[in-house]
Amino acid sequence: MAKRVGIITSGGDAPGMNAAVRAVTRHGIFLGYQIIGINRGFKGFLNGEFINLTSRSVSGIINVGGTILHTGRCPETKTRTGMSKAVKAINELDLGGLIIIGGDGSLAAGYALSKQGVKVINIAASIDNDIYGTDETIGYDTALNTAVEAIDKIRDTATSHDRIFIVEIMGRKHGFLTADVGLAAGCEFIVVPEMKVDINRLAAELKKGKERGKTSEIIAFAEGCGSSAEFGKKIEKLTDLEVRVSTLGYIQRGGRPTARTRILASRFGHYAMDLFHNGKANVLVGITDGALSAMPIHQAIKHEKKFDGQTFEVLRTLSV
Ligand code: F6P
Numbered sequence: 001m002a003k004r005v006g007i008i009t010s011g012g013d014a015p016g017m018n019a020a021v022r023a024v025t026r027h028g029i030f031l032g033y034q035i036i037g038i039n040r041g042f043k044g045f046l047n048g049e050f051i052n053l054t055s056r057s058v059s060g061i062i063n064v065g066g067t068i069l070h071t072g073r074c075p076e077t078k079t080r081t082g083m084s085k086a087v088k089a090i091n092e093l094d095l096g097g098l099i100i101i102g103g104d105g106s107l108a109a110g111y112a113l114s115k116q117g118v119k120v121i122n123i124a125a126s127i128d129n130d131i132y133g134t135d136e137t138i139g140y141d142t143a144l145n146t147a148v149e150a151i152d153k154i155r156d157t158a159t160s161h162d163r164i165f166i167v168e169i170m171g172r173k174h175g176f177l178t179a180d181v182g183l184a185a186g187c188e189f190i191v192v193p194e195m196k197v198d199i200n201r202l203a204a205e206l207k208k209g210k211e212r213g214k215t216s217e218i219i220a221f222a223e224g225c226g227s228s229a230e231f232g233k234k235i236e237k238l239t240d241l242e243v244r245v246s247t248l249g250y251i252q253r254g255g256r257p258t259a260r261t262r263i264l265a266s267r268f269g270h271y272a273m274d275l276f277h278n279g280k281a282n283v284l285v286g287i288t289d290g291a292l293s294a295m296p297i298h299q300a301i302k303h304e305k306k307f308d309g310q311t312f313e314v315l316r317t318l319s320v
Contacts, residue, residue: 004034005276006095007053009067010041010074010109011102013253014125014139016261018061018068020101023269024123025053031277036093041102042074042109046085050093062262065142065254071102077109087116097276099269101125103137107284111297119281121272122297125265127253130174133300134286134293138268141260143170143252144180150248151185151218158216161242164206164235165218168228168247175222177252179311182220188319189217191231193224194307199231203238210241212320223247267292 007024009017021037028035037057039049051057061068076082090098090113097119100110103126110122124134127143147169158165167187171177175192182190188209191197202219209217219235221228232245257265264287271292272285283294 003032003096004036004094005273006036006038006090006093006098007069007101008038008041008045008098009069009071009101009125011071011105012073012126013066013071014103014127014137015065015142015253015255015257016138016265017071017101017125018058018064018066019257019262019265020123020125020138020269021053021067021069022058022061023266024099024273025058026055027270027273029055031273033273036095037069040070041072042077042082042086043072044070045089046074046076046082048089062266063256065256073105077105077112083112083116086113087118090118097121097281099123099272099276101138103128104131107131107297107301110282111301114282114297119276120297121276121281122284122300123268123272124284124286127177128171128174129176130172130305131284131286131300132303132305133284133295134288136264136287138265139253139257139261140177141264142255142258143177144184145258146252146255147177147181147248148184150251151181151187151220154246155185155216155218158218158244162215164239164241164243165216166221166228166232166235166243166245167218168221168223168245170248170252171222171224173224174305175224175307176305178220178222179307183311183315185218185220186319187218187220187315188214189219190311190315191219191225192222192307195309195312199234200238203235206235206239206241
């Protein structure tokens with residue numbers, strides 16, 4: 001009988017998760033494994049929601065956002081009882097290993113399971129791109145493009161009305177997505193949790209921009225910096241200019257994955273199965289300096305990804 005490997009998507013969905021599920025399933029079957037899909041993240045795992053994945057059941061999904069396995073946030077994975085239940089399910093299903101596709105919460109769950117003797121391979125997927133051990137996560141490029149396209153549209157109305165816009169971008173407590181969106185969308189300013197902002201100076205710069213003939217100015221504002229609505233009110237008061245706030249929200253999580261996301265997801269999924277087949281486990285699959293990488297989970301979990309402040313330097317002269 002073929003050895004069994006489980007696959008689960010967990011935490012916030014990210015475009016490209018499906019492409020990774022497809023790659024793990026098809027390459028896994030090629031290598032002689034039976035692939036068991038776990039539905040609805042760890043919640044589904046604990047409720048016994050499993051399906052047998054075949055090459056055909058992952059047809060037509062490479063171009064589809066979200067995850068066919070569904071996902072969810074499961075606080076129970078943070079408890080001893082939750083983890084014991086998961087290990088029990090793994091043993092009952094006779095899984096030789098588990099491929100977990102997700103972000104930092106999934107990495108924590110992977111780490112906890114690996115400490116209980118489960119062979120785990122985490123695949124980095126999150127629109128936030130905030131995972132240490134990979135330069136890029138599955139879904140990031142798609143979310144980046146979605147947000148940039150949205151700001152291009154906002155710029156039309158901002159210019160027409162001579163308004164200042166604060167655009168709130170996802171990223172939980174990090175500003176990786178916001179910084180890249182800000183640069184790619186030609187925003188005048190970026191506000192992220194990693195860098196302290198002097199609101200009085202920012203307001204003065206906005207006024208100077210208007211004096212220099214700018215009709216509109218856009219600030220890319222990371223959700224991790226607090227209320228964008230409050231920030232907008234303060235800016236309006238300090239500048240006496242007309243300000244609008246727009247929260248991009250969950251559109252950043254959906255949509256057709258870009259080619260770059262699909263390629264990354266396919267390569268990550270393929271590599272994860274190769275690693276497993278060669279006896280490697282308890283690693284995070286990612287990309288480092290252009291090459292596929294497998295960092296031990298215990299190492300990845302210990303560090304915070306470093307924020308590169310250079311984007312600010314670039315913006316300083318490009319946004320005048
Ligand atoms: O981690 C992805 C993400 O979309 C973050 O950017 C955001 O803060 C969070 O998930 C939203 O979480 P939820 O799906 O639980 O509302």
